[in-house]
Amino acid sequence: MVLIVDDNQENVFSLKTLLDLHKFDVDTANSGEEALKKILKNTYSLIILDVQMPDMDGFEVAEAVSGYSKSKDIPIIFLSAVNTHKKFITKGYASGGIDYVTKPFDPDILLLKIKTFYKLSEQTRRLQEMDRVLRDEIEFRKRAESRLKDNVAELESILESIPQVAFTTDFDGNVEFVNQNWYQFAGRRDEFPQCEEGDIRQYIKTAIRAQHQQVNEVKVKKLGTEAFRFYVLYLTPVKHHGIASKWVGILTDIHEQKIAAQLLEKRVQERTTELVHANQKLEESNYELQQFAFIASHDLQEPLRKIQVFSNLLNEKYTPPSVQAQGYLEKINLSAERLRKLIADVLDYSNIKGETAFSIVDLNGVLERLLTDLEVVIRAKGATITAGPLPTLEVIPVQIRQVFQNLISNALKFARKDVPCHIEITAEHVAEKAVDAAAVPDGDYCRITVRDNGIGFSEDYAEKIFEIFQRLNTSERYEGTGIGLAIVKKVIDRHYGLIAARSVESQGTCFIMVFPVRQTASVEALEHLNI
Template identity: 30%
Template sequence: MILIVDDSPENIISLKKVLEKNNFEVDTASSGEEALKKVLKNSYVLIILDVQMPGMDGFEVAETISGYSKAKETAIIFLSAATPNINLITRGYSSGALDYISKPVDMNILLLKVKTFYRIYEQSRALNEMQTKLLKEIEYRKEAEKKKDEFISIASHELKTPMTSVKGYLQLLERSINKGETENIKTRIHKVQNQVEKLNLLIADLLDISKIESGKLMFNMKYFECSSLINHLLEVMQQANPQINFVVENKVNQEIYGDEMRIEQVLVNFITNAIKYSPGTHEIHITSEIRDHQLYCSVRDFGIGMSEEHQKKIFDKFYRVEESSERFQGLGIGLYICREIIERHNGTIGVKSILDQGSEFYFTIPVNPVNIEQN
């Protein structure tokens, strides 16, 4: 917007008419005092300022405006009926003006100057926006680098832990074999298998994250029996966790379109997390039903829960709740992979949680195919 400041109504009307005819938004002030009030309230790209005015002259107005942080980027063109001389021009520039035009004003020259200042303003604004964007990207690169380093450190630790356990159990197993301790052999083989399974899951997650980054996470989309998937999954989970009472509410009696293996992967992650983050409790609720042509599945625990702040970030890559990272193992990528899987099914994923009262993780996907990516 352009502000015209002149004590002559005729000058204001003629300038305003020409500028508005050329699609410029114009505001006016008939005195220096009025101009200063308007500059404090509004933002102007350019001020066309008459020098000879009663009260505050144009030089005084310009000097005052130059002290306003809000008007730091505002250009000023002086208009003067007096014959220009070196002293007037010097004072004009030292007051903060960028140009000086004598009256009577040649409208073609004024328009040329106004268009030039607008072009400079637009270019300056574009450069500032680009600089701001680049600074944000640099900060994001720095943050990503920090997260990557943290992830490598965590991954190394998480992989080392089961490997160390496997090595220790194998040494104990060798002693038991030498002594012929049948029961100990069975127990230690089972423990080795558990640690190997942990390694398999960690490696699978690392491979999946790599495939997601390269856009190569594959999906085998077809209709499958959701009830059968849940029943089979819970049978396996119950054997591995006999202390847990799984309370199941399964109302799905139709086939669902999707990648059965990937949906099972999401549910396994939900249930595994529910067990992990609810130590001392022995009940987990699993619900599946059809809502508005969408499959709705949820897993609810009665464990440590989380704050609203953590709920907003829990599906982000490499995110781990700091308060629980010391107590519970994990790479911080499982839920991120789940989010990618559900979003690739054109579904939604989320969590409801209350600190110290438990969490309910859920997802929805369309029952029938809706523009789902195949690879």
């Protein structure tokens, strides 16, 4: 911007018009005081200053402008029609002007001078700006270099204090610093510790190519020794603007841990082999045991039938027997019947593994057919059974029927004598395999609840009731073998489900079962479980 300072409005107008025609940005002032105020507020590239002005002449204004740090480098062209003597021209140059033009003047010559000085002023201003930026950049770099030196010194101090081998390299992998532990493996700083397959230099080159941290397990030996030991080499980049400018290396001894891990791995492999053999023997033993239980149970049934037959013959042919003899015969028959049921339950328990075919089953149909088969017992007990809609699950049909049959029979058997038996069966989808899981419409699991109002039991025995041959009541009061709930538990385990019992004495029992809606395990996986 060019500032024209003149108290004559005609001069200002004519000169401003000339500069406007040549695309100069022009500002004007009518006095020296106004010019100084504008110079303090604005930035000008050239000042055209009239010498003869009231109050404050051009020389005084020029001296004031030269005294301001902001404006001291602004070029000033004096313009005068009166003060044309040599002494005024000399005074103009002395007060800070770079040219002195007397009137009348040639407009073209004046315009050339204005363009020249304006261009020089702009160049000077840009150079000063560049100089300022460069000075700031130099100062910034000095401070950054100082901080970097401090950081490097701090890093080297830290690396010197640690018990591991530590070193730093430049971005090309040339060693810059090593701590004292380095010399246990290398005689000089520019040497590298020897690895079983070379030296550490190859790992540094790999890290430089990758440009990110590298962790390598290496075998290194100390100077004066022949044995290689296990170490972990950490190579971490120190990045500046995303580029690794330095690398920090740490070599940590892991020999004892490595040897221990190898020994542990070997023992685990040995133990795994032993377990595989033991599992095979266990499977063979389980198969033989199942065969034995099946054969023994069948073989026991034949003499048991003879006991029952001959006991009935004695009762029929040699009647009337004595009261004592009749009591003995009744005990024989009762014991034989209990033994028959026990044998049947043992057969059921041993045969659970035999059926492995899962299929999609509507539990409503299973329950409906079961209740039809139990109709006589239910009517004799005066029991009522209510069931909400049951889902369709992927199950083993025969076994899931056995679960419902055992739980309903259990509820009928342990009904209170003075209270009508009521059994309630409900089902809902849940989010996870847990007894108390939240109910969700499309859950992957189904929770089925069988609740009765029977005699109940103390929850101290909630886990024991699922163990085989466990009875909470004597056989004289309640018939049974103690295998029914064990069968239920085993069937649910085969379905990857879970069961829990909750009860209050004299108020009833609630059995809660959780089944997967769909079975994802194969038959082979089920066989592997050995249940």
